[in-house]
Every structure is written in C-alpha cells, then in structure tokens.
Amino acid sequence: MPPHPPKTPSLPVLPYRKPTPGRDYWVLDNALPDIEAVRERCLTKDNWVEGYPHKPESWPGLRTMPGLEPAELAHVERLVMKATGARRLWQATAPGGGTHNHHCIQVVGKDECEPRPHTDSRSLCRYAAVLYLNPQVPKDCGTSFYRQNLPGGRLGGNMVTAPHNNLVDALGTRFVPPDSFTEDVRVAHRHNRLLLYTANMLHSATGYWGSTLEDKRITAVFFWMA
Numbered sequence: 001m002p003p004h005p006p007k008t009p010s011l012p013v014l015p016y017r018k019p020t021p022g023r024d025y026w027v028l029d030n031a032l033p034d035i036e037a038v039r040e041r042c043l044t045k046d047n048w049v050e051g052y053p054h055k056p057e058s059w060p061g062l063r064t065m066p067g068l069e070p071a072e073l074a075h076v077e078r079l080v081m082k083a084t085g086a087r088r089l090w091q092a093t094a095p096g097g098g099t100h101n102h103h104c105i106q107v108v109g110k111d112e113c114e115p116r117p118h119t120d121s122r123s124l125c126r127y128a129a130v131l132y133l134n135p136q137v138p139k140d141c142g143t144s145f146y147r148q149n150l151p152g153g154r155l156g157g158n159m160v161t162a163p164h165n166n167l168v169d170a171l172g173t174r175f176v177p178p179d180s181f182t183e184d185v186r187v188a189h190r191h192n193r194l195l196l197y198t199a200n201m202l203h204s205a206t207g208y209w210g211s212t213l214e215d216k217r218i219t220a221v222f223f224w225m226a
Contacts, residue, residue: 010151011148011150011156011171011172011173011176011180012170012171012172013148013150013156013157014147014148014156014157014158014159014160014170014171014202015157015158015159015161016147016155016156016157016158016159017157017158017159017201018184019145019158019184019185019197019201024145024197024198024201025145025185025187025195025196025197025198025201026083026084026195026196026197027187027193027194027195027196028079028083028193028194028195028196029190029192029193029194030192031076031079031131031192031193031194032072032075032076032131032192033075035133035191035192038067038068038072038133038220039133039134039218042064042105042107042133042218043213043214045064045105047064048062048063048064048107049062049063049064050062051063051112052112052113053111053112060108060112060113060208061106061107061108061109061112061113061208061216062106062107062108062213063101063104063105063106063107064104064105065101065103065104065105066103066104067103067104067105067220067221068103068220073103076103076129076131076194076222077089077224079194079196080127080129080196080222080224083196084127084196084226086127086224086226087226088226089127089224089225089226090224090225090226091124091223091224091225092123092124092125092225093124094121094123094124100120100121100124100125100128100223101221101223102221102222102223102224103220103221103222104220104221105133105218105219105220106218106219106220106221107213107216107217107218108205108208108216108217109208109209109210109211109216109217110207110208110209110210110211110216111208111211112208113205113208115144115204115205115206115207116204116205117146117181117202117203117204118166118167118202118203118204119159119160119166119167119199119200119201119202119203120166120199120200120223121165121166121199122160122162122164122165122166122199122200123165124223124225125199125223125224125225126198126199126200126224126225126226127196127197127198127199127222127223127224127226128196128197128199128203128221128222128223128224129194129195129196129197129221129222129224130143130194130195130219130220130221130222131192131193131194131195131219131220131221131222132189132190132191132192132193132195132217132218132219133191133192133218133219133220134191134210134215134216134217134218135191136209136210136214136215137189137191137209137210137215137216137217137218138189138209139188139189139190140186140188140189140206140207141189141205141206141207141208141209141217142186142187142188142189142190142193142195142205142206143186143187143189143195143197143203143204143205143206144183144184144185144186144187144203144204144205144206145158145183145184145185145186145187145197145201145202145203146158146181146182146183146184146202146203146204147181147182147184147202148180148181148182149179149180149181149182155182158184158201158202159200159201159202160200161200167202181202183206184202186206189206189217199223205217
C-alpha cells in the first residue's frame with residue numbers, strides 16, 4: 001500500500017473574544033472636517049513608494065508618509081482618546097529599531113492584493129485605525145475581523161495575547177493553509193469613516209478596488225501605544 005501522506009501539523013488555537021463595538025472596535029464617522037483636502041493632497045503626491053505588483057515587495061500597492069497634516073492628526077488622536085479613554089497616545093520602537101508606518105497613506109487596487117488576516121505587533125501598538133479617503137469605493141471594501149477556521153469545521157480564536165507578540169509568534173509559523181481563517185465581523189467602507197480597533201485582533205481589508213490612483217482604495221493607517 002502507498003504510504004500515507006504526511007499530516008499538516010495542527011496550529012495552536014488562539015483565544016477568542018467576539019469583536020464588540022465600543023470595546024474591541026469603534027466606528028467613528030465624519031472623522032475629519034475637510035476629508036477632501038486630504039484626498040486631493042494624495043492625488044498630487046509624487047513620492048510614492050511602490051509595492052507589489054510594481055516591485056518585488058511583500059506589501060501591495062503604493063505608500064507615502066506622512067498622511068496627514070499635524071492639525072489633522074491631532075484631531076484624529078483626540079477622537080481616539082475620547083473613544084478609548086486613553087490619556088496618552090504614542091509611537092513605540094522595537095529593540096531592533098522597527099516601527100509601524102504611522103499615519104501612512106496606502107493605495108491598493110483590486111488586482112494588487114487579497115484579504116490577508118493578521119495582527120499588529122503588541123510591542124509596537126495597542127490600537128490601530130484606518131481612515132477611508134475615497135468616496136468611490138464600494139462598501140464591501142472596508143475592513144473585516146477574522147477568527148481561526150480549524151479542521152472539521154471547528155472555529156478557533158482571534159486574539160494574540162502574552163507571551164506572544166504577533167500572529168507568527170502565536171502560531172509558530174509564517175505559512176498557514178489558505179483556509180485557516182474565516183470572516184467573523186465586517187465593517188463597511190464609508191468615506192471619511194475612521195475604524196479604530198485593538199491591534200492584537202485578527203483583521204484585514206475586506207477587499208480592494210479600482211485600477212487608477214483616483215478610484216483605488218485609498219486609506220490612511222495609524223498605530224498607537226496607549
């Protein structure tokens with residue numbers, strides 16, 4: 001008889017906490033008083049850094065920093081502190097010098113990426129947020145929260161907790177089967193919506209859109225310790 005194929009090692013099961021508005025995520029609409037000014041600045045920028053498929057990078061689309069003017073960023077941070085009760089927000093640096101791209105503009109088209117459930121590093125941020133800048137993008141291109149999809153149809157968790165720092169640490173591998181996660185909660189894309197969430201919860205863009213700079217999914221992303 002032919003030998004049995006080797007079994008795929010089972011992944012650790014993460015803790016689960018149902019994503020709950022006001023505790024795990026916050027939807028803040030009409031976030032900036034002049035969101036169109038932010039988008040217009042994006043459309044005139046010429047300092048984009050290219051990712052996949054333009055360059056052999058692991059991240060998709062285009063990026064540029066900084067995303068907001070100081071007064072705009074201060075306004076966003078006041079919203080975040082009011083929503084979460086945090087008394088102070090700041091950016092952390094890893095021992096090796098690593099950081100998150102705080103208030104970075106990201107532009108990703110429909111053929112440049114697929115949903116990639118992940119968590120952000122617990123050592124670098126407690127809260128993350130995305131601000132949707134393009135009014136032309138459909139509501140199904142917002143952000144989704146995920147949980148594990150385990151063998152036999154069982155559902156696992158969605159949180160990375162101590163002593164682990166990120167999803168790779170918690171699962172013990174960077175490579176998992178493509179059906180390892182399933183969508184749990186979806187928050188729709190809406191122009192000038194700020195979606196704020198706890199950064200150690202599994203999340204991803206729900207989908208991408210567009211083929212030109214003017215109509216692609218354009219977001220500003222943020223990462224804070226608190």
